[in-house]
Each structure stands twice: as structure tokens, then as C-alpha cells.
Amino acid sequence: xSTKTVLFVDDDPFSRDIAQRAIGRLDCQYLFFQTICExxxxxxxxxxxxxxxxxxxxxxxxxxxxxAGIEINLALRCQYxxxxxxxxxxxxxxxxxxxxxxxxxADDYYSKSHDMTGLVKRIAAWLVVDYSxxxxxxxxxxxxxxxxxxxxxxxxxxxxxxxxVAMAQTSRNPAAExxxxxxxxxLGDLFAWQPDSR
Numbered sequence: 001x002s003t004k005t006v007l008f009v010d011d012d013p014f015s016r017d018i019a020q021r022a023i024g025r026l027d028c029q030y031l032f033f034q035t036i037c038e039x040x041x042x043x044x045x046x047x048x049x050x051x052x053x054x055x056x057x058x059x060x061x062x063x064x065x066x067x068a069g070i071e072i073n074l075a076l077r078c079q080y081x082x083x084x085x086x087x088x089x090x091x092x093x094x095x096x097x098x099x100x101x102x103x104x105x106a107d108d109y110y111s112k113s114h115d116m117t118g119l120v121k122r123i124a125a126w127l128v129v130d131y132s133x134x135x136x137x138x139x140x141x142x143x144x145x146x147x148x149x150x151x152x153x154x155x156x157x158x159x160x161x162x163x164x165v166a167m168a169q170t171s172r173n174p175a176a177e178x179x180x181x182x183x184x185x186x187l188g189d190l191f192a193w194q195p196d197s198r
Contacts, residue, residue, distance in 0.1 A: 004028040004127050005046055009039055009072065010054040010089070015112070019052070019089075022116040023123055036060060036072045040079070048084050050126045051076065055090045055101070067097070070104045077105035082136045085126055089119075095151045102144040107136055 004027065010016050011034045023030055031046065033039050035058060039051075059068035060075060069088050076086060085107040090097060093111050101109050108126070110119050 005048045006030040006050045006052060006123060006127075007039065007043070007046060007048040008032045008052045009034075009036065009057070009069075010052075011035065011057045012054065015054060015089075018116060019119070022120050026120065026124055026127070028123075028127055034058075036075065039076075043080070050123060051084055051086045052123070053086060053088050053106075055088050055097070067100070070100055073101065073104045073106050082131075085129065085131050085136065087122065087126065095147050099144040099147055102140045102147075105137075105140070107140060 006023065006026075006028050008016065008019060008030060010019070010032065016032050020030065020032070028049070031042075031048075033042070053069040053072055055069035056066040057064065057068050057072075059065045059071050065071070069090075073086055073088065086105060087108040087110060088101045088106045090101070090109055090111050091113060093113075098109050108122060110122055
């Protein structure tokens with residue numbers, strides 16, 4: 001398969017339809033799976049460039065859980081280590097949940113409550129990252145630490161501030177250098193945080 005395959009794991013048909021329309025213009029293949037069992041059966045053949053998990057879905061025990069994505073994330077990291085980056089789609093900007101996602105092995109998160117064009121930018125950015133060249137576990141921990149410190153200092157602030165902290169940490173990763181000249185990249189600086197348009 002293509003080296004730019006994005007694998008989505010989401011059991012909500014409506015969410016899958018939105019995501020499919022959102023990323024349809026990207027230069028990549030995208031595959032959708034409803035259960036983690038389907039993923040484990042196919043992932044070695046797929047060799048994804050990125051895995052996108054929904055936070056609330058059917059867990060490993062077959063029962064719906066609002067934070068099943070964290071459990072599935074842990075299972076993927078246990079089985080496949082740091083073979084590919086994982087992005088979790090959340091319905092919240094709660095820093096505690098975001099940190100749980102990062103500490104369980106996710107490299108990034110995106111709140112579905114925001115404009116889906118932001119998700120397209122986030123996926124496009126991950127598609128040009130040389131993930132194997134970095135130290136993803138160290139980066140995930142550092143990002144979670146930054147968010148926790150920010151929360152302790154400032155309390156509850158707007159959602160965009162959490163994203164700014166996380167993306168600022170990610171952008172310091174040497175592996176996140178662009179693979180094409182800046183003039184050819186329509187997204188601006190790789191992983192640069194953009195404020196919501198609303």
C-alpha cells in the first residue's frame with residue numbers, strides 16, 4: 001500500500017462520513033475500521049503513516065466506553081511500539097483527558113468540536129513527518145508535562161490555549177522538519193498552531 005495511508009478507527013458512521021469528506025482532498029489513502037480487532041487483523045499489511053482513533057467508541061471488551069480510545073491506544077503501543085504516530089479525536093479540550101491520551105501513547109489530539117479543516121491540516125502535517133527519526137515517547141511525555149504545568153499555572157483557559165501548548169512542544173521536534181521547500185507547502189509552518197476562525 002501507499003506509504004501515505006491514514007487508518008481511522010471509529011464506530012460512529014456519522015463521524016466517519018465527516019472525516020472522509022474532510023480528508024478527501026489530501027494526497028493519501030484512508031481506510032476506516034469499526035473495531036480494534038479489524039485493525040489488528042490488517043495493520044501489518046497496511047503499514048499506516050498515521051492512525052486516527054476516536055476517544056469514545058467500543059473498547060477491547062466489546063462495550064462502548066467514552067474513553068475506550070485510550071485503552072486501544074495502549075494496546076497499539078504495546079503491540080507495535082512506535083511504528084506509527086497516533087492521533088486521538090476527542091469531544092473535549094479537558095487538559096486532564098488530553099494528558100491521559102498523550103501518556104497512553106498518543107502523539108496528538110484534535111477536538112471534534114472544532115472546524116474539521118483543522119483536522120485536515122493536522123493530518124497533512126503528520127504525513128510529512130519522519131516519525132522514526134524522533135523520540136516520540138519522550139516528546140509525548142514532555143508535551144503532557146507542559147500542558148499540566150500550564151493548567152496548574154493558569155487554571156481553566158480557552159481550548160485554543162491547550163492546542164497552542166501541545167503544538168508548540170511538537171514543533172520543537174527535529175523530526176518535524178518539512179520534506180519539501182517551504183514555498184511549496186500551503187499549510188505554513190509545520191504544526192504551527194492556528195486560532196479557530198470563529
